Structures are given as structure tokens and as C-alpha cells.
Amino acid sequence: MYFSKLYAPTLREIPAEAEVASHKLLVRAGYIRKSSSGVYTYMPLAQRVLQKISTIIREEMNKAGGQEVMLPIIQPAEIWLESGRWNVYGKELFRLKDRHDRDFCLGPTHEEVITDLVRMDVSSYRQLPLMLYQIQNKYRDERRPRFGLLRGREFIMKDLYSFDREESGLEESYQKMYDAYTAVFTRCGLEFRPVEADSGAIGGSSSHEFMVIADSGEAAIVYCPECSYAANVEIAPCYPAKNEEETPLLLEKKLTPNKTSIDDVATYLGEPASKLIKTLFFQADDEVIAVLVRGDRTVNEIKIQGVQACVVFEMAAAEKIKEATGCEPGYVGPIGLKKDIKIYADEEIKTMVNAVCGANESNHHWVNVVPGRDFTVSEYTDLRLIEEGESCPKCGVVLNTARGIEVGQVFKLGTKYSNALKATYVDEKGQENDIVMGCYGIGVSRTMAAAVEQNHDDNGIIWPVQIAPYQVVIVPVSTSDQQIWQAALLLYQELTAVGIEVIMDDRDERAGVKFKDADLIGYPIRVTIGKRYIEENKMEIKKRWEKESSLVAKEEIIEIVKKTWQDSL
RNA sequence: CGGGGCAUAGCGCAGUUUGGUAGCGCACCUGGUUUGGGACCAGGGGGUCGGGGGUUCGAAUCCCUCUGCCCCGACCA
Incomplete structure (x- = not known):
């Protein structure tokens, strides 16, 4: 792709409304634009990142046995009344009426719709277990949308629902998803941690949240440096401190x-x-x-x-x-x-x-x-919030604290929705039972923003290679010098031929402008072709996360790029 | 939902106190000089001053009203 053709309008100035790094940088670097409060347009660069994240998710969901479907965004009030959530969900639910004055909502989550689907078509234990998932927009009329993509009103989610015969089956499905989520975020190149979590209004017995570690995160977590224990502070159990023993005095x-x-x-x-x-x-x-x-x-x-x-x-x-x-x-x-x-x-x-x-x-x-x-x-x-320096409930070691951005959560739902919506199956003995459900969500657009929160510097984004919109940018210092331009062109073709995604900065701009944009957009690798190429036949390669660049021959460039790409997979 | 603030060119802002017919920087277009970390010179285009109503000879500016957006808090599968 030639930069001159790419729709990625970068801004020199930061939009006044942006608060957090991911919001500022995604807007400045030409990834997103706001349409209305909490609602954003994804431009080509963002779309590519989202596709990469989605592809990783799809591969892992399919590997775990999931089948992709597409569920309605517009959902009828009936099934929400049936589950009891039409009245409970409150103002967060985007509600609307059709021309016949019938009530609908924009789906904030899809338990009702998926349970409604499955109850129509699943009737035998022979059809279980079943895992269905989708990746698409969801809607929540947040009281206060903020932090750009981190808390929007329209956002992209992957949600998978598991249907099992009994608790033990749910246990297996849950573990598969837990492992799949670990694989997804690892492959996205993120530093993350699964933590024990509250299951909240969605209901259910057990839950883990997957947190991308970032100082700007809204969630506080504690984790044990010795054992595997990690939890959201919301649920971390506290042990009472010893109060001093005294002789009781008169009130x-x-x-x-x-x-x-x-x-x-x-x-x-x-x-x-x-x-x-x-x-x-x-x-x-x-x-x-x-x-x-x-x-x-x-x-x-x-x-x-x-x-x-x-x-x-x-x-x-x-x-x-x-x-x-x-x-x-x-x-x-x-x-x-x-x-x-x-x-x-x-x-x-x-x-x-x-x-x-x-x-x-x-x-x-x-x-x-x-x-x-x-x-x-x-x-x-136990009614208090855990504090810095308290002990691990499993092994007693002093816990560490960190902040995180919740990018995924897995829940054991049990029979809450299947019971309410009468999604049942008949077992070998001819007995009718409620299907045992689990639900598992990943905030796709939020993961993109979280990746930026975790990986950026003063100059811009530093994408993990796996989810970068392009892996390499080629910067010919001059587009009018034929020797430089031809070398850039050849490199561009050779890298493209081996499957590397490359941006050629063909603009007639000063080198400084191209460097600034390259840093801002965050390509993992930059190859600069300038004087040193003419003088010594050397190109300059710089990794976005490293300070120093190195001068190498073209053949080496291709090897380094290929190696960097392969190492990340 | 409570408290506060903002709305003037694509972006960032001044002008509002004290009414006189809209300006700066960036971006954009043309020409020229430049060319390794957001160049310079010259010229140019672009505005229902968020909407509606009112006061006035005259409103970006004063009054009323509506809407949108942002921040803090509360809240948050």
C-alpha cells in the first residue's frame, strides 16, 4: 500500500476531548473518528487491526470447538421480558419501537437471543455440547461514555455461548474457553492476567476476567507473586487485622x-x-x-x-x-x-x-x-476492600497490586437463562432437563485500545507485531532520487512477495514528516533508504520499540523482517 | 442521574466583560526555494459564530429556550 493512497489522516494537534493515551493516539494517527458520544468510525488502519484481532479470536474459538453465527442486533422485547431483564437492565439498554409500536432493544449482550435460538432447535442430549459465537457490534447506553474506545456505547464484541448437559460439561467448556482466551491474548502480544471476578448482574456462579495490565486501567487487581492466585479487588477476600486487646471502659x-x-x-x-x-x-x-x-x-x-x-x-x-x-x-x-x-x-x-x-x-x-x-x-x-500489602488467601504471601483493562470475561451461567426461557433437552432416560450454559466475551474494539494503552510512547503507538495494521513502513528519504526510489520499490515488492504487509511512504514530504507519522502510526519496523544507500549500499532498519537503528544490506533487511514476523507468531 | 465547563473554518484557539458586521496557528490549494525528525517565502480558498426565539438602527457578543459535547462524582454484563 502506498501511503499517498491510504486514508489515514494524521493530526498534528490532539483533539481537546481526548483524555487517555489510546484515545489521543488513535484519533491523531488516523485510526478512528468520533461520530457521536461513545460511537466511533473505524478507518482503514483501525479496521486492519480489528481484523487481525478478530482473526486470532476466530482461530482460537474454532480450535476450541466454537461455530460462528451472526445474531440479530435488534432484539424483540418479548425474550427480554421472558428472562426478566427487560425491567432489570435499566437505562443502559438502548430501547426502540417499530412502526407498530412494538418494543425492541439493541443487543447489549445476547443470552436471550441465543437461548431463544437453541431452545427451538436443540431437544436431545445428542446435540450437546454446543458452542456458538459471534463477533459484532453491541450497544450499551452508558451513563457516561469515556476514554474513547475503552468505554463506548457502540463497541465490537466476540461472545461465545456454551450449552452442556450438566455441570461437569460446563466445567469442561469453561476450561476450554479459559485456555482459548489465554491463547488469544498471548497471540495478540499483550501482557495480561486472568483474575477471579464478580459475576455481577449477568448471574452465574464463577467468573474470571482477563485484564490487560496498564496503569490507566479502570480495574484494580491483586495477584500473588508466589502462587497462581489473582483476583479483582472487588472480590478479593480480606482477613481481619488483629485489634489491640484492651480492658473495656465505660461508654x-x-x-x-x-x-x-x-x-x-x-x-x-x-x-x-x-x-x-x-x-x-x-x-x-x-x-x-x-x-x-x-x-x-x-x-x-x-x-x-x-x-x-x-x-x-x-x-x-x-x-x-x-x-x-x-x-x-x-x-x-x-x-x-x-x-x-x-x-x-x-x-x-x-x-x-x-x-x-x-x-x-x-x-x-x-x-x-x-x-x-x-x-x-x-x-x-468480610465487607471491606482489600488494601496494598495484604496477604494471599491461598498461600499467605504479601500480594502485589496492579491496574488492568478488562478485555475479556468468562462466566458460568448455569441454568439461569435456559430455565427462564425453557431451553431444555431430553436425556437418555427420556427426562427433560435445563441446558447448562456458559458465556464468554471479548471486547474486540476495547482490546485494540488496551493494546495502545499498554504499548505506546510520547511519539505514538508501538503495535505488537501480530496485530499491527502493517508490519513495515519503507521511507525513501527522497522520492525524486531515482536510485533511492528504485531501491525502495524493489524492497517493497520483495517484502510483499513473502507475505509481509508493507506501507511505502511515497509522499513528497520531508523525511522528518515521514518519521513522525511512522512513529505515530506505530509500524513495528521502519526501513529508511537515503544517502547511506547511495554511498554504502546500506539501508537503515529500526524497530519501533528500540531506540537505536542499524545499517544493513538489503538482503539482511528481508531476513530481519521475516524473522521478526515469524518470531511473533 | 447530581455538580462544573464548553460550543466561532477540518483541528487547536482568540474575539463575548464594554454590541458596530469575524480573526490567529496548524491543515488545505497555487507558485517558488528547501529536503534524515512535523521547513521557509509569496499568494489563495474555506464560517447559517450549535439550533430556535427575543431585545436593538445593528447581536458571535445581551436575554429566554432547546440541543450537542467534555470533565468530576455516582453507576457499570
Whole structure:
């Protein structure tokens, strides 16, 4: 491909709206343009990268036994009503009506559609197991689209659904997909880590997320340097720290004027934050609940939802808190609540002695509080967020922390959807059973953005060879010098002939412009042909991820390029 | 959904306070000089100043209203 013909308009200036590296660089380098908030056009370079990622995914899905299908994006409301998610999914679901006023939605995920398909055509155990997948656009009306392709409203996903006879079959399918995902991201040349994850609103028993490691990632993970343990902090279990043993003292109310935050109260009373009890109120459907954690800890809302099942879960409104405590937030505590509400407490609270908590009276806190003596807790359990420096639940070694971008997730769904939608099969004994399902997603467009987040420098993108839009760019320093131009042309033809994807920068631009664009676009290998070719018959080869270039003969160039390409496969 | 901000040429911005008929840099076109890390000179094209309504002799500028976009938070298979 000649650069002069390529539709890749690069920009010198960064669009004002771009926040993160992948967004800035993909826009600047001419890969994507925004159409509306969270919706992007993929231009030729992006399309090539997406195709490469998709090809790798297809190969691995097929290898694992998957069959590709294409499912509808426009989905009828009926099946969503049947699964119960039409009302649960909320505003995230893009809804629309047809001319007859019938309800539809744009698919954010395809459990309903695929289950509807399979229930029509699968009836016998002889047809199982089955794995179907698709790669196409999905839609979620995000409250706040951001970070370019990382959180869009329209995005490309691969999703595979597995259908098995029983749990053991699901276990096998799940493992196949786990392995396939590992192969996919390895082949994409990314540094990633599978972590244990929450299965969230999609339901199901077990789940792993595949995280591309990048400082800009939205997800925080912990992993063990010794054993294989790795988890999203959302679900990482915490062990209670030992609280100091003390002789319980008499409960006492203290004046704490205008001290509403943990830090303020701790400083004012001269106590460490770990001596305070943090009391938070949540709205769980129609019920208000109180949650207690040590003052220096953060509550983990995912864990709370694990003990208090509900559809809507959020921080309680101020008036609800007042109803429960008779007091403004800032001085609330578990002692003497107005209303009889459930109090969940983190395990660490149990052993606290002579603690501090709000008195449910403005400008007052209790000191020398002893849980169990001064108030009663409905349930003690692990409710806090894991912190830096805590131990591995498997082997006790101190965990490492990292940030990641979630590019894939695998779920064991069980029979949640097959049961709701009556997708059943008949076994050898003539017994009807629900099909056991799993679902497995990869964010294709997000993977492209994550690759950029992980692989870039100040000058631009540094594509892993496997997913680069082209592997090589040839830069003839002058297009008017026939000796240089002819050499470039010959190299171009020879590389193309061996299956290497090459861009020839044939533009009548200064060398500096071509170098800047080459770095920005991120071709793994750049070959420059200039004076040194005329003088010494040497070409310059530079790998995008290395600082130095080297001068070599043309024959070597071809060998180096071929080798680099093959090494990456 | 709460809070804040922005909307002027393809991109980045000034002009709005104090109304007088739209400008700068980059990009683009023409010609010339240049040519190894985003060149220089000269000339040129491109704007319903987000939409609608109002005030005024006159509105990018003041008022009302709608829409879009961005940031922080909350939320997030």
C-alpha cells in the first residue's frame, strides 16, 4: 500500500476531548473518528487491526470447538421480558419501537437471543455440547461514555455461548474457553492476567476476567507473586487485622463540634482512624441497611450485595439516613438507631474495644464503644476492600497490586437463562432437563485500545507485531532520487512477495514528516533508504520499540523482517 | 442521574466583560526555494459564530429556550 493512497489522516494537534493515551493516539494517527458520544468510525488502519484481532479470536474459538453465527442486533422485547431483564437492565439498554409500536432493544449482550435460538432447535442430549459465537457490534447506553474506545456505547464484541448437559460439561467448556482466551491474548502480544471476578448482574456462579495490565486501567487487581492466585479487588477476600486487646471502659459521649469526617474526628480525639467505626447506609431495593467497617477501611459494595441480595443497590439518600438515625450524616453510628434496620459489620469490627462511633446526635460521638456490648450486629462478615500489602488467601504471601483493562470475561451461567426461557433437552432416560450454559466475551474494539494503552510512547503507538495494521513502513528519504526510489520499490515488492504487509511512504514530504507519522502510526519496523544507500549500499532498519537503528544490506533487511514476523507468531 | 465547563473554518484557539458586521496557528490549494525528525517565502480558498426565539438602527457578543459535547462524582454484563 502506498501511503499517498491510504486514508489515514494524521493530526498534528490532539483533539481537546481526548483524555487517555489510546484515545489521543488513535484519533491523531488516523485510526478512528468520533461520530457521536461513545460511537466511533473505524478507518482503514483501525479496521486492519480489528481484523487481525478478530482473526486470532476466530482461530482460537474454532480450535476450541466454537461455530460462528451472526445474531440479530435488534432484539424483540418479548425474550427480554421472558428472562426478566427487560425491567432489570435499566437505562443502559438502548430501547426502540417499530412502526407498530412494538418494543425492541439493541443487543447489549445476547443470552436471550441465543437461548431463544437453541431452545427451538436443540431437544436431545445428542446435540450437546454446543458452542456458538459471534463477533459484532453491541450497544450499551452508558451513563457516561469515556476514554474513547475503552468505554463506548457502540463497541465490537466476540461472545461465545456454551450449552452442556450438566455441570461437569460446563466445567469442561469453561476450561476450554479459559485456555482459548489465554491463547488469544498471548497471540495478540499483550501482557495480561486472568483474575477471579464478580459475576455481577449477568448471574452465574464463577467468573474470571482477563485484564490487560496498564496503569490507566479502570480495574484494580491483586495477584500473588508466589502462587497462581489473582483476583479483582472487588472480590478479593480480606482477613481481619488483629485489634489491640484492651480492658473495656465505660461508654462515654463526647462533644465533637463540626467533626464529620473520619479524619477530623480521629485527629480531634487523638485516636488513629483504625479506632473508629465507619457507619454507612445503603438502599437495597426497598430496605435501608447499615454497614460498619473500621475507620481506616473502605467498604466493598460487591461484598455487601453478596450478603444482601437485591436489584437496586446504592448509597442511601440523606433523608433515609435521617429517618433511621434521627441525625445528619457525619455523626451517625450503630448505637440506638431509631428504626430497626439490619446492621452488617465487617469481621474486624467484632474484636474492636473502646472504639469511636457517631452518637446519632449532631456534634457528638461515642467513645469506648464495645461492639456486642453497646450495640448488636445482624451479621459479621468480610465487607471491606482489600488494601496494598495484604496477604494471599491461598498461600499467605504479601500480594502485589496492579491496574488492568478488562478485555475479556468468562462466566458460568448455569441454568439461569435456559430455565427462564425453557431451553431444555431430553436425556437418555427420556427426562427433560435445563441446558447448562456458559458465556464468554471479548471486547474486540476495547482490546485494540488496551493494546495502545499498554504499548505506546510520547511519539505514538508501538503495535505488537501480530496485530499491527502493517508490519513495515519503507521511507525513501527522497522520492525524486531515482536510485533511492528504485531501491525502495524493489524492497517493497520483495517484502510483499513473502507475505509481509508493507506501507511505502511515497509522499513528497520531508523525511522528518515521514518519521513522525511512522512513529505515530506505530509500524513495528521502519526501513529508511537515503544517502547511506547511495554511498554504502546500506539501508537503515529500526524497530519501533528500540531506540537505536542499524545499517544493513538489503538482503539482511528481508531476513530481519521475516524473522521478526515469524518470531511473533 | 447530581455538580462544573464548553460550543466561532477540518483541528487547536482568540474575539463575548464594554454590541458596530469575524480573526490567529496548524491543515488545505497555487507558485517558488528547501529536503534524515512535523521547513521557509509569496499568494489563495474555506464560517447559517450549535439550533430556535427575543431585545436593538445593528447581536458571535445581551436575554429566554432547546440541543450537542467534555470533565468530576455516582453507576457499570
